Amino acid sequence: MRILLAEDDPSIAEGICASLRHGNHAVDHVASGQLADAALRNHDYDLLVLDLGLPQLDGSEVLRRLRARGSGVPVLVVTARDGLDERIRVLDLGADDYLVKPFALSEFEARMRALLRRSSSQGVPELRLGRLRLDLPGHRAWLDGEPLELTAREFGLLEALALRPDRVTSRVQLIEALCSWDEELTDNGLDIAIHRLRRKLEGSGVGVRTIRGLGYLLEETAEDGNPA
Structure with missing residues (x-):
């Protein structure tokens, strides 16, 4: 947030x-x-x-x-x-x-x-996408009921994407969501955070898709990682 x-x-x-x-x-x-x-x-x-x-x-x-x-x-x-x-x-x-x-x-x-x-969460205590469950105010995430270990930056990235379901989130929007004025997040730093988040979501039925030239989309996927 x-x-x-x-x-x-x-x-x-x-x-x-x-x-x-x-x-x-x-x-x-x-x-x-x-x-x-x-x-x-x-x-x-x-x-x-x-x-x-x-x-x-x-x-x-x-x-x-x-x-x-x-x-x-x-x-x-x-x-x-x-x-x-x-x-x-x-x-x-x-x-x-x-x-x-x-x-x-x-x-x-x-x-x-x-x-x-x-x-x-529009009055709903949690957000769910596929097998992923998020408690945004509590900064917690679960996968099939098991805690998903995320760094603060990884959770912030997942949160920013989850709050825009079915909408593309631009790189600028992600950087703004992750950083305050006295912090800096480079393009390379954002790429690293996205890569690490994708690895932790592997096999979860949820993935981060790149929309070339526009940004990123959090979506449900098939077991092979392709869009469901």
């Missing part, structure tokens, strides 16, 4: 970023509303963690603009503004959840998992 954190308090941002990266998420951090608005216009995210009291552009305006563009990305608001009227106003603007500072990191993580679970 790729997450945008819009938070201007360095200590809070550091703790949230560490938590997200520990959970194998790619996270981009911005400290102003203008930067948050620009990032949301130029990149695709699976979740926005949004402080309301941002400099340059208030978090409420960032949220209003996001929903005005028709974006359905889940938004978890984290703010010191704890009045009931303020919570109602922000939820009516389009926030999906609201967490008042100070908060326990464990509660933040639980709320984040709930939002990602609802958005990534």
